[in-house]
Amino acid sequence: MSHEQIQSCIEECLRCVQACNHCFDACLQEEHVAMMRECIRLDRECADLCAFAAQAMSLNSSYAKELCRLCADVCEACGNECKKHEHDHCQRCAEACFICAMACRAVAA
Amino acid sequence: MSHEQIQSCIEECLRCVQACNHCFDACLQEEHVAMMRECIRLDRECADLCAFAAQAMSLNSSYAKELCRLCADVCEACGNECKKHEHDHCQRCAEACFICAMACRAVAA
Amino acid sequence: MSHEQIQSCIEECLRCVQACNHCFDACLQEEHVAMMRECIRLDRECADLCAFAAQAMSLNSSYAKELCRLCADVCEACGNECKKHEHDHCQRCAEACFICAMACRAVAA
Amino acid sequence: MSHEQIQSCIEECLRCVQACNHCFDACLQEEHVAMMRECIRLDRECADLCAFAAQAMSLNSSYAKELCRLCADVCEACGNECKKHEHDHCQRCAEACFICAMACRAVAA
Numbered sequence: 164m165s166h167e168q169i170q171s172c173i174e175e176c177l178r179c180v181q182a183c184n185h186c187f188d189a190c191l192q193e194e195h196v197a198m199m200r201e202c203i204r205l206d207r208e209c210a211d212l213c214a215f216a217a218q219a220m221s222l223n224s225s226y227a228k229e230l231c232r233l234c235a236d237v238c239e240a241c242g243n244e245c246k247k248h249e250h251d252h253c254q255r256c257a258e259a260c261f262i263c264a265m266a267c268r269a270v271a272a
Numbered sequence: 273m274s275h276e277q278i279q280s281c282i283e284e285c286l287r288c289v290q291a292c293n294h295c296f297d298a299c300l301q302e303e304h305v306a307m308m309r310e311c312i313r314l315d316r317e318c319a320d321l322c323a324f325a326a327q328a329m330s331l332n333s334s335y336a337k338e339l340c341r342l343c344a345d346v347c348e349a350c351g352n353e354c355k356k357h358e359h360d361h362c363q364r365c366a367e368a369c370f371i372c373a374m375a376c377r378a379v380a381a
Numbered sequence: 382m383s384h385e386q387i388q389s390c391i392e393e394c395l396r397c398v399q400a401c402n403h404c405f406d407a408c409l410q411e412e413h414v415a416m417m418r419e420c421i422r423l424d425r426e427c428a429d430l431c432a433f434a435a436q437a438m439s440l441n442s443s444y445a446k447e448l449c450r451l452c453a454d455v456c457e458a459c460g461n462e463c464k465k466h467e468h469d470h471c472q473r474c475a476e477a478c479f480i481c482a483m484a485c486r487a488v489a490a
Numbered sequence: 491m492s493h494e495q496i497q498s499c500i501e502e503c504l505r506c507v508q509a510c511n512h513c514f515d516a517c518l519q520e521e522h523v524a525m526m527r528e529c530i531r532l533d534r535e536c537a538d539l540c541a542f543a544a545q546a547m548s549l550n551s552s553y554a555k556e557l558c559r560l561c562a563d564v565c566e567a568c569g570n571e572c573k574k575h576e577h578d579h580c581q582r583c584a585e586a587c588f589i590c591a592m593a594c595r596a597v598a599a
Contacts, residue, residue: 173508177504180544180545180548181500181548184545184548184549185548185550187316187549188313188549188550191309191312191313192309196305196306196309197305197306200300200301200305203300203312204297204300207316207440208437208440208442208443208444210545210548211433211436212444214541214545215429215433217507218429218507218511218537218541219426221507221508221511221512221537222425222426222511222514222515223512223515224426225426225458226426226430226451226454226455229451229454230451233444233447233448233451236444236447237444240443282399286395289435289436289439290391290439293436293439293440294439294441296440297440297441316549317546317549317551317552317553319436319439320542320545321553323432323436324538324542326398327398327402327428327432327538328535330398330399330402330403330428331402331405331406331534331535332403332406333535334535334567335535335539335560335563335564338560338563339560342553342556342557342560345553345556346553349552406531409527409530409531410527414523414524414527415523415524418518418519418523421518421530422515422518425534
């Protein structure tokens with residue numbers, strides 16, 4: 164696995180953290196918040212795991228690959244939930260999640 | 273500041289993390305989730321800051337006192353919000369927050 | 382998996398965080414710090430992953446089991462390194478790591 | 491405080507996390523590791539606090555400003571330690587720390 168691949172994955176993870184955190188904050192302000200329950204929950208889980216995986220990669224941890232595999236699963240779950248909702252913040256979050264999932268799969272491979 | 277005071281504060285922070293995380297999870301499942309928006313937001317902020325402060329104390333960090341001061345503020349804000357709601361998880365979370373705030377004030381003093 | 386099993390695993394993870402953070406701090410103050418390199422590195426990785434797994438469990442996350450499996454691996458690696466060193470903080474850390482690894486395996490099963 | 495100022499601060503914090511984590515990893519591999527004790531300790535504290543502050547900003551937290559004030563202090567302490575050492579990773583880390591400290595001061599103001 165190349166240094167560039169890891170650096171790119173760190174950057175996608177960090178973009179995904181920001182998209183998920185913004186989506187979490189915005190979902191809590193939506194009028195129909197009851198529809199956003201699962202989005203809120205997954206935004207948090209995804210942001211936290213992406214942030215953790217980015218730290219592990221930048222620390223050159225032996226467990227970075229396994230964290231990236233798990234991170235890809237959470238990103239896909241979060242992206243699948245987000246893309247069901249029409250809000251801009253959800254659509255942008257879904258996009259960030261799917262890009263991050265691909266970058267994590269490449270590192271985990 | 274005594275070792276016992278710090279150890280006690282670490283333990284209250286970790287109890288508060290668990291109470292806030294449980295309250296977050298339970299609030300998202302409440303029928304009237306729209307009333308719980310602020311509780312959900314503060315549960316997350318409080319859990320994350322208590323966890324961070326506990327790590328700083330167990331690492332003997334020079335910044336532990338300042339983190340505890342901030343942590344006490346967040347615990348009080350979260351406790352004040354939680355105590356408005358009748359749910360058991362909110363009442364128990366409020367109690368954990370106020371106890372943690374006192375322990376953090378003692379360390380920050 | 383029972384609620385008691387999860388609660389017990391959360392508690393062992395949090396004990397392990399504290400033991401690893403104390404060992405990290407103490408290793409950095411040892412005279413022969415060059416011998417402690419791997420211990421310092423693993424103490425940090427183990428503390429961070431145990432703290433993360435405890436948060437996931439208290440949030441009732443769908444990914445808690447997979448995090449516990451990975452956490453058990455890191456705890457065993459850290460425990461095996463720590464037990465090589467005679468320092469009290471290393472011996473106590475190794476013990477906390479092995480107990481935590483068992484609790485994590487039970488949750489991951 | 492403008493959205494651009496916050497976005498720029500998030501990005502500097504995340505760059506600083508990576509510089510500190512790389513410096514931590516590289517310091518532990520240096521021949522004269524005993525000289526790097528304080529650098530290793532501060533690299534960890536600084537990386538963790540920058541990561542935490544970035545999360546708080548992207549969550550639009552009420553406590554982001556206070557975290558940024560504390561983060562600026564830790565970045566300056568870490569930068570001052572790193573700049574004492576000739577290693578490339580320390581010099582680059584010092585630079586990232588000072589830039590991040592300035593961005594944090596602007597947000598905290």
